[in-house]
Each structure stands twice: as C-alpha cells, then as structure tokens.
Amino acid sequence: MSSALQQRRTAWVLLVPMLGIMAAVTAWPLLRTVWLSFTDTGMGIGDSGGQWVGLENFARALSDADFRTGFGRTLYFTLVSVGLELLIGILVALLLNQKFRGRFLMRALLVLPWALPTIVNAMMWRLIYNPEYGSLNALLTQLGILSEYRSWLGDPETAMNMVILADVWKNYPIIALIALAALQTVPTELYEAARLDGANAWHRFWHITLPSIAGPLIVALVLRTIEAFRVFDIIYVMTRGGPADSTRTVSFYVYQESFSYLHAGTGAAYAIAVVGFSSLLIGAYIFLLRRQNGASR
8 A cells, every 4th residue: 555545544534533523513504404494494382393395485585674674784784894994904004014112012902802702892882882871971971072871772873883883893903913914024115116206105005005915905804794794693792683673684683583483494594595695705705815816926
C-alpha cells in the first residue's frame, strides 16, 4: 500500500466522527425541516400527524401579508444597520490608523462591544432606553433636547431604529478591525506620491485607500449582511417583536408561526424561504469575492 493511499485512508478515518456529528446536528434537522415544509403538521394537542400538502405552505408565504411585512422590516433593518456599521467602521479604522498617544489602548477597547454576547448587549441597551430611569432619557433631558422622558422601545415609530442603534454599537468594531488590518497593508509610498501630485485627503481616500481595502470590506460587508438578515436574538430580548409588531422581523415571525401559533408545517416553509434568500446572499458574496480576486490579479 502506497503512503499516499495510507494517508488518504487515515484522513477519512479521522473525518468520520466529525461527519457523523455534522450529520446528527445539521443534516438531519435540515432534512426534517424540509419534509415538514411540505406538510400541514401542527403541534397543538388536537393536531394530527400532518398531511402532505405539497407547495401549499410556500404559496401561503407569498400571500401572507404578515410574512411580507416582516420581510420588508428585515430588509430595512439589514440595510440601515449594515450601512451604518460600514460607515462608522471605516471612519474609526481611519482614526485608529493614525499615530497618536494611546492608540494601542483604543484598539484594544474597540473589541469590547463586539466581544459582548448579543443577549447581554440587548439587555444593556434595554436598560439604557428604559422610560423611567434610562440613562438616554436622563442625558437628553439634562442637555435640554427632551422636555420629558420617552418610551423609546414602546413607540412604534422609534422602536426599530433604537434596536438598530444597539446592533450597530455591537457590530461596527468588527468592520473597523477588518478595515484597520487592511489599512496596514497599503504602501505609504502611494500616499506620498499622491501628495506630491497635489491630491487632497478626499482624493487620496477615494483613489488609494478605498480600492486598497475593498476586498476585505466586501467580505465583512456580505457576512454582516447575511447575519443581519437572520436577526432574532436582539429583537427577542429588547422588544419581542413589538410594539404593534413594528420590530417583528421575518425570523421572529417564523419563530412565532412555529412555536407560538404551533404551525410547524408553515413555520418550516417560511424558514426554508429565509434560508433560500440567505443562500442568494451567500452566492452574491462568492461572486463579489471572486470578482475582487480576479480584479486584483
């Protein structure tokens, strides 16, 4: 037996336990969910085992106004949250890339918001927004911006934006760290040559900095977009989808359909629809990454 064949067999032997675990915790639940999406299975006491209904659940997803509305809220959350994270992350990275006293400490502190568990972050911001003793109301009233305390999470007009603010505060550091790491690779000779040619700060950023860090930023941007589109935990802790369903995203609606309304079949179909859209985002990520790699060669 050749050494190459022996190494290949050894590799498969080492992979079998991992593949078995993946099949148990990923493949089987996924296949079960796909099967449920084609049935009318319910989880109530009087519900039957579930009959095959084909694509009826998916057709219901297209005609369900609540599902479409939740999808729209999710797109709003994703676009605004990721857009702000990208903008703030680049600005912070540019600042921390400068030489000043204490910048290493600032870089270390930058990781703290991102290192916080999402549940802890959501509870912290829920306390900040508290309508009776929240620090945000106290600060704004002392500055004279507000005349009285507001219920930020109790108002349908402000609740989603307040959740977005909490999400941005937690996740912009990862964009900043990736951008900062990319900035370290930009040759300083390019900036020196641009200054000699009379380029101002904006032209140097637009024509040198941004193209140089575009690749890592695309990776961070698309991964954050996929994660933001599946938002659930921060919504669950801060608002439970309220008030008046103003923060009920599509993932939270899938949760309600499955575990609150006990419609396992339609809930599974809605979940598959969310997975399908997430797969499109992943496809866009791969396309953009390959295009960026091809352009850099």
